[in-house]
Amino acid sequence: MLEGVNRIGVHEWEIPVGYVAGMRVPGRIFLSESLGRTLEPGAVQQLANVATLPGILKHSLAMPDIHWGYGFPIGGVAAFSVDEGVISPGGVGFDINCGVRLLTTPLQEKDVSGRRDLIEELFRAVPTGVGAKSALKVSSRSLEGMMAKGAQWAVGAGYGVERDLRRCEEGGFMKAADSRTVSDKAKQRGIPQGGTLGSGNHFLEVQVVREIFDPDAAKAFGLTLGQVCCMIHCGSRGLGHQICTDHLKTLESATKKYHITIPDRQLACAPITSPEGMAYFSAMAAAANYAWANRQMITHTTRQVLSKMFKVEYDEMPLMYDVAHNVAKMEEHVVDGTRMKVCVHRKGATRSFGPGAADLPTDLSSIGQPVIIPGSMGTSSFILRGTRTAMERTFGSTCHGAGRIMSRTQAKKMKSGREIVANLLKEGIIVRAHSENAIADEAPEVYKSSDEVVNVVHEVGISRLVARLSPLGVIKG
Amino acid sequence: MSFEEISHTADVKIRARAPTLEALFSETFKALMQVMYGATRRGGILREIRIESPDNESLLADFLSEVLFVSEVEGLVFLSARISINGSRLTAELTGEPFDHVRHCGGSEVKGISYSGLSITHDANGYMLDIIFDV
Structure with missing residues (x-):
């Protein structure tokens, strides 16, 4: 482990106050010893930097998928006192409400395994990659709806069903959104991109439930062994990127x-x-809502493709849940024995609310919130459930993914996109993207093992394993 | 004049060197276009960008952020830029072409220009910078 990082538990490490000048609280990382070997000094520095911000409560936290980002580290979580604390776009990122959702289906593995036509049809129907524009026409009035009401707007516009909203964090929209704090430039970028996936690590993956660890929770979430599901991972596109850019400038003066x-x-x-601070929060909420609407629109397109190809009814494909990975939220948490309103920043981290927490649908109240952890391309993804331990220790947060360990430059030197596609096909996984380059960037080897990351959060207890899904096919940007 | 991609775990880190500040900005701009759209780009369509910012780092970040905006909303891929800087003011004349799905799809979408690790230095050999693009 890096010098200056002290072990305080089996999977728990502390960055003491003084690691960088001006730290107000210690840093705390949840990490196994073997994952610790990939910890970068830059990420630890960023975690310590966050601890210098005014009003930070308890700890500057990092999940086991921690890696070097900008501003906060990826995998970083910090809560701030609403009265004395700050809000920072560096704690959310450019891709506001980059997030993930899982759509269930009544199909079984044998129905879709090896079906290249399904992957091709999804690739044709969902715009992906650099320069992608939406086939779903979004007017400026619709854009206002997307920013104000998120997934609720999308369902009202015919891109889903009411039940979907009960299966989204925040019911699919943050009430604090105010489009008057969103620039015309951001709006201009938002109009052509509604319903597009984007590029980089964003994807739509057809998966099968391969293993169930917690039968009661799996049943409550609507998951069964051998069932086919679709995982959708994307964010707020150019609108969110522009909002971050615009407000970063205002906040620098502030x-x-x-x-x-x-x-x-x-x-x-x-x-x-x-x-x-309030203007940034309102604009960030508008971008978060746009992202929820965007994922809802992609869900609609996916359901249409599956309906057409497999004669499955639209309402036979319930949404399991939708979570945000990059967001700041006003939440109530207990700090030193007192219940208080705090602003939780999650930058590459997932909300993991435990049983009985507010904002959970009533039928999941005794189980906890579904947590969705996508694996890297070709590897397992996991479903977990939120816990009371997370409420006590991490402001109701857990990890968000596997976490990169290798740069894009290193990745490209290792294997070509073509080789990766061929190797994955041998394992029965069909990959479709616009360019081989995009595939080489996201090779499975460039990420930490998702198994090891979720084992850490499971053992620490900040979320508990429910099910494992393995990929059958993926479309990428 | 040159730029290179430096190893960075999550994002794209570029190191550029040039004899003048204008050339440094121009190289960084080319690096941005190459990361997003690959090396096969043509000129022809002209655009002008004007920026005013208090320091060199902000001037560069604001310029590149504006390039991201113009490129996305107008669907343009730029080849190169002629840049002039006068104190806190920058004028850039860009030449480019419409986005082409075949030639330009090999890159990574850049979400934003990060201030983390952004530093412009100057010594007897000229100017140098490190910059991180969020992809």
């Missing part, structure tokens, strides 16, 4: 105006209750 000292310009921030 950082100086409110005399806040920050160790990294990407951590530009403002007091949560300041006009600048």
